[in-house]
Structures are given as structure tokens and as C-alpha cells.
Amino acid sequence: MPSPKTAQAPTPIKGSAVKSLIGATVGFFIGFGAVSLFGPTAHGFIEVMQLTPAQVGFLVAIPMLTGSLLRIPFGAWVDRNGGKLPFLILLLASVIGIAGLYWMLLTLYPDHLTQAHYPWLLFFGALGGCGIATFSVGIGQVSYWYPRNSQGRALAIYAGLGNTSPGLVAIILPLIIAAGGLWMGYLVSLAIVIAGIALYVVIGFNAPYFQLRHQDVPPDQAREEAARHGQELFPAVSMFKTLRDSAMSWRTWPLVILYFTTFGGFLALTAWLPNFWQTFYHATPMAAIALTAGFSLFSSIIRVPGGSWADRFGGELVAAVALLVLLAGALLMTFSGSFWITVAGEILVGAGMGVNNAAVFKLVPLYVPDAVGGTAGWVGGLGALGGFVVPPLLGSIAERMGTIGYARGYVVYVILALISLLFTVLLYTTRKGVAIHTSPVRVAPHRVK
Structure with missing residues (x-):
């Protein structure tokens, strides 16, 4: 005899695909701002703490370490509860990290901030970077709301608009610091994250299946009811299973490489470019900020049409073209000694990275x-690890090379682009094996298993 809970009609589904997309985008936007925790302020720390280039590279990269690795378990956790809880945990951890940095700067900067405090900067930066990990959570949350034939566009909107955060931070944070001091910049950042968390709580609903399961509706009944609300994708049985199943699919790993190159590379450049422009071309701080923000915003915004192109022409083809554009830009930045040619190279790199990122998550x-x-966790987590690995390189x-090394270092991107192109060709030549998954046919409710 069924229990009272299974006999009762489920509570009406809250929210919608559009509201969930807005909520996830807002949450990712505020969490992703941690990419720029140190980039726009690195020169201030260099002057006060006498940091070496290698220490600066590690400092600007440290938020990406936690922000990358935590994407794996938290992305998989979405398959268990829908995403809202892991999203909030990551954002709260980021609040603690930014609050710690604010306290350090308020009490120590500039006279008492020394090399001895470098580990504490790394610690709080690592906590602040937890917000970056919201990306894989939002990917899963949005994917479960939208049908397959419109996921490319929805995910591109989510990631593209969310990715504008570092560019805006790179513009606004130095202005706040100039007006109120370094500590004021982190105080304002803290307030913005807290406000964003409140907004996400109000509109960031889980997909219908997870809402029904939270009401103790049996899995089969929850799937049928969720399918009637338009949900087409359903999770694996357990978090371990979704990680295992995605890891056992060989196609997960070429996608990791592609994302390491372009999203991890994007994170690395967002943190590194302010220092590059000021050191190699002796640009003014405001010019360096503008160039970095322009790169970040352009690469993020072009991701939105990139998702539509991936829907129309296929993810592999769009990824290959984007990687060729990235390769051309990286060659210009590596070997050019001209300011404007390097700017052109930066634009090409940004375009290639943004479009490829959209194609990967299509x-x-x-x-x-x-x-x-689970797949979003592996791809988003290990891929974003490039943001931690590349700046120290x-x-x-x-x-080692002196000033010219600031330009020659971009050969790293030339190598990564070539490797990624090879893996893209591999995916394309084996695409017939996944033809059944690329069909945008809607799953009928009674066929859902």
C-alpha cells in the first residue's frame, strides 16, 4: 500500500527554466569575480612585499586552484540534489575568503604587510576562489532545465554573461581602490557577493525532477512528472556513479584538454595580463586594466553567439575554427614586439577562447x-586548472629570460592550441559513434527510464 506521500499529488513545480538560468548566472557571476582577486592589485603587493615574478604568478593563480578542483565533486553533487545547496556552500566559502583578505588589508596594509604574510594571502585567496567552482554546478543545474536542442544557447548565455565578471572587476576594483584604498576594494567585493547570494536564494530553483525527489516522490514517478514539465536529462543513481560513468567515457578527456586550453587559459590571462602590459610595454596601470578588461569582456560575450554557432554547425567544427583563431593570436603575442600587433593577437586569443568554451559545453x-x-565536474574542474598551472609557467x-620572457611565454598557448586541435579532430572523426545523443528529439514522458 503506497505511503501518504506517494499517494498525494506533488507540490507544484517552482520556478522555470528562464528563472533558473538567471539565478545560476547571477550566482556564477558573483563567484567568478574571485578570478580577479589579485590580478588588478598584484602591483600593490609587489611593491609592499617585494614579490618575485614567480611568487606573483602563484599568487594570482591560487584562487583558481580551489576554484578548479572543487568543480569536480561539486559538479557531480548536482546529480544528487539539483545544485542549489552546493552552489550556496561554495559562495559562502568565498565570502569567508574575501572577508579574510579584507581583514588582513585593513589591519596590515601597507606598513606591516611583509613576506611573512604571503602564506595567509594564499590561504584566503584559495578560500575566495571557491566561488569559481560554482561554474560546474550551474552547468548541471541549467542543463537539467533545458531541452537538448537549446542547451548550447542557454549554457552560452550562462557562461558568457557570468564570465564578464572578471572584466568588470578589473575595471571597477582599481577605481574603488584609488578612491578608498585597497581594503575598500575588498569590502565592496564582499558586499556584492553577499547581495548576490541573497538574489540566488530567491530565484535559483532546481530542475523539476529534483524538486519532486525532495518531496519524496519515487524516482520513476518523479521522472515521468518532470518529463511532462519538459525535462529531458536525468541524473545517474549516485554521485560516485556519475563521476565514474563520466570518467569511463573516453570523450570526457579530450573535452578536458580543450577546456584546459581555453577556459583555464582564459583564467590565467585574466590574472596575468595586467602585469604583462605594465612590465613588457610599460603601459600605465589604467591602460593595462583597460586592455585586460577588454580581453575578458570580449572573450566572455562572444561565448554567447558561440553557443548558437555550436547548436547550428556542431560543437567539433566550431571548436576547431576557434582553436585556429587562438593559435594565430598566440603566435602574434609570442613573437611580436609591436604594441598594436600584440593587442590584435590578444583580440584573436580572446575570440578563440570564448567560442571554444561555448562549443565544449555544447x-x-x-x-x-x-x-x-559528473562530466561538467571533470571538464570544468580539470579544465579550469589551467588557470592555476599557466601563470606560474x-x-x-x-x-629566466628577463623582460623578453613576458612575450615568449605565450608559446605555452601555441603548444596548447596545437594539442587541442589534434583532440578536436579525434572527436570529429569518431562523431558517428554518438549520433544517437546529438539528435534533438524530445523524450516522451512514458519512455523515460
């Missing part, structure tokens, strides 16, 4: 539809 729910959260090359 492919995630199509290749591994039964473990979207750039700093090390600059330290």
Missing part, C-alpha cells in the same frame, strides 16, 4: 547525457 550533455554533472619563463 558537447558535454550530448556526449554523456546520463552523467552531465609564464612567471617562470619571465624570470
Whole structure:
């Protein structure tokens, strides 16, 4: 005899796909701002703490370490509860990290901030970076709301608008610091994150299946009811299973490489470019900020049409073209000694990175539809790790080669682009094996298993 809970009609589904997309985008936007925790302020720390180029590279990269690795378990956790809880946990951890930096700067900067405090900067920066990990959570949350044939556009909007955060931070944070001091910049950042959390709580609803499961509706009944609300993707049985299933799919790993190159590379450049422009071309701080913000915003915004192109022409083809554009830009930045040619190279790099990022996450729910959260975790987590790995490499090359090393270091991107092109060709030549997943046919409610 069924229990009272299974006999009762479920509570009406809250929210909608559009509201969930807005909520996830807002949450990711405020969390992703941690990418610029140190980039726009690195020169201030260099002057006060006498940091080496390698130490600067590690400092600007440290938020990406936690922001990358935590994407894996938290992205998989979406397949268990829908995303809202892990989203909030990550944002609260980021609040603690930014609050710690604010306290340090308020009490120590500038006279008492020394090399001895460098580990504490790294610690609070790592906590602040937890907000970056919201990306894989939002990918899963949005994917479960939207049908397959419109996921490319929805995910591109989510990631593209969310990715504008570092560019805006790179513009606004130095202005706040100039007006009120370094500590004021982090205080305002803290207030913005708290306000964003409140907004996400109000509109960031889980997909219908997860709402029904939270009401103790049995899995089969929840799937049928959710399908009637338009949900097409459903999670694996457990968090371990979604990680295992996605890891066992070989197509997950080429996507990791592609995302390491372009999203991890994007994170690295957003943090590194202010220092590059000021050191190599002796640009003014405001010019360096403008160039960095322009790169970040352009690469983020072009991701939106990039998702539509991936829907129309196919993710592999769009990714290959984007990587060729990235390769051309990286060659210009590596070997040019001209300011404006390097600017042109930066524009090409930004375009290639943004479009490829959209193409990659068009492919995630199509290749591994039964473990979207786990796949998003592996791709988003290990891919974003490039933001932690690349800046110390750039700093090390600059330290060994001197000033010219700031330009020659971009050969790292040339190599990564070539490797990613090879993996894209591999995906394209084996695409027939996943033809069943790329069809945008709607799943009928009674066929959902």
C-alpha cells in the first residue's frame, strides 16, 4: 500500500527554466569575480612585499586552484540534489575568503604587510576562489532545465554573461581602490557577493525532477512528472556513479584538454595580463586594466553567439575554427614586439577562447547525457586548472629570460592550441559513434527510464 506521500499529488513545480538560468548566472557571476582577486592589485603587493615574478604568478593563480578542483565533486553533487545547496556552500566559502583578505588589508596594509604574510594571502585567496567552482554546478543545474536542442544557447548565455565578471572587476576594483584604498576594494567585493547570494536564494530553483525527489516522490514517478514539465536529462543513481560513468567515457578527456586550453587559459590571462602590459610595454596601470578588461569582456560575450554557432554547425567544427583563431593570436603575442600587433593577437586569443568554451559545453550533455554533472565536474574542474598551472609557467619563463620572457611565454598557448586541435579532430572523426545523443528529439514522458 503506497505511503501518504506517494499517494498525494506533488507540490507544484517552482520556478522555470528562464528563472533558473538567471539565478545560476547571477550566482556564477558573483563567484567568478574571485578570478580577479589579485590580478588588478598584484602591483600593490609587489611593491609592499617585494614579490618575485614567480611568487606573483602563484599568487594570482591560487584562487583558481580551489576554484578548479572543487568543480569536480561539486559538479557531480548536482546529480544528487539539483545544485542549489552546493552552489550556496561554495559562495559562502568565498565570502569567508574575501572577508579574510579584507581583514588582513585593513589591519596590515601597507606598513606591516611583509613576506611573512604571503602564506595567509594564499590561504584566503584559495578560500575566495571557491566561488569559481560554482561554474560546474550551474552547468548541471541549467542543463537539467533545458531541452537538448537549446542547451548550447542557454549554457552560452550562462557562461558568457557570468564570465564578464572578471572584466568588470578589473575595471571597477582599481577605481574603488584609488578612491578608498585597497581594503575598500575588498569590502565592496564582499558586499556584492553577499547581495548576490541573497538574489540566488530567491530565484535559483532546481530542475523539476529534483524538486519532486525532495518531496519524496519515487524516482520513476518523479521522472515521468518532470518529463511532462519538459525535462529531458536525468541524473545517474549516485554521485560516485556519475563521476565514474563520466570518467569511463573516453570523450570526457579530450573535452578536458580543450577546456584546459581555453577556459583555464582564459583564467590565467585574466590574472596575468595586467602585469604583462605594465612590465613588457610599460603601459600605465589604467591602460593595462583597460586592455585586460577588454580581453575578458570580449572573450566572455562572444561565448554567447558561440553557443548558437555550436547548436547550428556542431560543437567539433566550431571548436576547431576557434582553436585556429587562438593559435594565430598566440603566435602574434609570442613573437611580436609591436604594441598594436600584440593587442590584435590578444583580440584573436580572446575570440578563440570564448567560442571554444561555448562549443565544449555544447558537447558535454550530448556526449554523456546520463552523467552531465559528473562530466561538467571533470571538464570544468580539470579544465579550469589551467588557470592555476599557466601563470606560474609564464612567471617562470619571465624570470629566466628577463623582460623578453613576458612575450615568449605565450608559446605555452601555441603548444596548447596545437594539442587541442589534434583532440578536436579525434572527436570529429569518431562523431558517428554518438549520433544517437546529438539528435534533438524530445523524450516522451512514458519512455523515460
